[in-house]
Amino acid sequence: MTNSNVILEVKNLNVEFTTDDGIVHAVNNVSYTVERGKTLAIVGESGSGKSVSSLAVMGLLTGANSKITGEVFFNGKELIAADPEEVRKLRGDEMAMIFQDPLSALHPYYTIGDQLAEAVRVHHDIPEAQALARAAEMLTKVGIPDVEQRIDEYPHQLSGGMRQRVMIAMALINGPELLIADEPTTALDVTVQAQILDLLRELQKEFGTAIVLITHDLGVVADLADEVLVMYGGSAVEHAPVREIFYSPQMPYTWGLLASIPQISEKKEQLDPIPGSPPSLLNLPKGCVFAPRCTFKDQVADHACADSFPELLVVSPNHEARCHLTEAQRNTIRAERKIGKVN
């Protein structure tokens, strides 16, 4: 590893699923890095491969029908080709994950205390009582009231926000260096969402945890992320620091995402949705994955969008995007449509 400040480096990750209908190309050649203590947001629609790529990083895609290629370096150690037993020992200890729906992600038959203590004891050979004390301490830290009472309750007795706090406590209980949060606020009320995001930010500061935040909510991205990776059809289509994504997006899909956010300052009868629907991962288009839905593909010469998938090109240092449009064309379109804040 070149940069010791990098906790996670994903290189050319591919994930395929063999199904009765054919091979599903869920993740195609995705690369990214996450620095210690920083947050990378992976943004995209359902089926864009954002969750699958993270499960692959965690070694949680164990189905016989899945095939993973590429490299994942965690703290300099390659995980894809590694012994699954070694990856298991890292899971929950040095890298942890929280999920979208905390009710179904917590075991309905065990008390939250049991579930937290179990997470401690997987990686630390300590007595149950000590693990429970650690659990109580962690639950207090994530803002669970009346911990002595709550610790003996079952997940269904808690509110949605409390459950997600429990999940966060469980994920961070061993002080991992990397937390993958898969849509951590999607299943929650809006007011609770803000609390959970605040909590994540505070804990990140306290523990210095790097976060990979999977979301389709650009509000969450603006709130928490340092860097953003936009995924579409299983590929990374744009990768930039968060400011650049909002101020100077370079890819029509990212424009579409930004245009579909309601703006309180503008009076609009309708939002601008992206026309069409995401491509089938069974049968990806030959050229650019986004071409079938792209409003600007006709501006590109020689039907390039239908013929070839653009390479990730460097727009500015740290900013990469895939698009056949020339820089001049992109700037004109952004100026005309007032996409992002044009510098």
Place this chain on the structure above:
Amino acid sequence: MFPYIVRRVIIMIFMLTLLSIVTFLLFNAVPTDPARLTCGKTCTPEIVAANRIRLGLDQPLLTQYIDWIRGIFVGRTYGSGSATFDCSAPCLGYSFRNGEEVTVLILDAIPVTMYLAIGAFLLWMLVGISSGIIAAKHHGKWQDRAIMGVSLIGYSLPVFFVGLLFLVFVIVRWNLLPYPDYASPFEDPVAFFQTMLLPWVTLAILYAAYYARLTRSQMLETMGEDYIRTARAKGLAERVVFRKHALRAGLTPIVTSAGLDLAGLLGGAVITEYIFSLPGLGRLAIGAVTEYDLPTITATVLVAAVFVIVANLVVDILYAAIDPRVRLT
């Protein structure tokens, strides 16, 4: 937990009452005069009339029902004046066929059926659940296909066919076991096991096949749950994920099926008992039906239904003990 049990018990008492009424009406729904059935070919109208009065069959339905229920709890006295006879609690009447106390007939038959049902139950739970788990663990591989294939065959074979096959080959042709002759396990354990082995296997084949399939599908469904992914994300070894997290959740619905299936069998495994000449509740019921022995019919129906209702209660309580989400409702 306690209020939950109390509520279940109240529901059970209500169901038992309803059940006793239906069973009693069954007695009276028969298109024959019950009193006529109490004596054989040498019957005279006088004897019929006398029996009618003695058995209280001349009373209004409600009175008859109350007498019948009272008989079960405190016993009753039939007839009046000098020609009375006492039937002590729990009194289910006298058999029309041979004048024996129905309670005695039932109490003699219950252990036989119980040994049959429980033996088969243990066998099928052991074989069915473990092969279901193996199939789920090796989902899609040859072990899974083999177990599912065999279980499909087992599930498709009717009990009367398997039972007769065993009888013809194992006993008649190959003489591997003596002809079935039931003996109490306390008096002659060897004969008991020799008699019970085939009936156990016969019953267990059908249920084991069903439970293998049920267990497999439950386990596969559970292994796909989010909390299993969470358990893996914690870094738990696959063995622990399976045993601690998946098994408990996956096997819970099986408790329900198992309790009710066992209860159903305790009411009498008619075909199996008949094929292997086991003097259990099923045989008693069949004999009673063919001979219009009304008190015995109602009694066997009542006993079988009580087993099912009580099993339901036990299952509900067990379920609450396993699944904390049920306790609060």
